Amino acid sequence: PRSTDVITLVPTLIGNMPAQDFVELISTEPLAGIRLAQLMGRRLRQVNRRLRLRESDSTSRVADILLFLAEGQGKLSDQGTQIPNLPHRELSGLSGLARETVTRVLSKLEKKGLIHRDRDLLNIPDVHALERMLV
Known part of the structure; x- marks a missing residue:
């Protein structure tokens, strides 16, 4: 389950994947894991910036x-x-x-x-x- 709501600005196709398939993908395609880590790092920086600016x-x-x-x-x-x-x-x-x-x-x-x-x-x-x- 998602922990937040998502709002799209353009038409969007959303999919999901069973956890075991995801683990297998990361195991067999290391570049997918690297890109996911980069995306998560970018999202974490965005969240940290937004938390810092809450009282700005x-x-x-x-x-x-x-x-x-x-x-x-x-x-x-x-x-x-x-x-x-x-x-x-x-x-x-x-x-x-x-x-x-x-x-x-x-x-x-x-x-x-x-x-x-x-x-x-x-x-x-x-x-x-x-x-x-x-x-």
């Missing part, structure tokens, strides 16, 4: 959500990293902030040139600059 200011919390989405769903383009432009209500739920606060923070980030938004996409021109916003 609203800008850091929204920036963290955008970075989380960029890591998982981001697509590189010549303008930076593009992610789906989620409704403010969704970002509010993910960050634990009021929708109005999320709207203010996004406007502030846009004025600083850290993000650019259109109807469907949110572009992060410089992910490292957004990371520096984290307190």
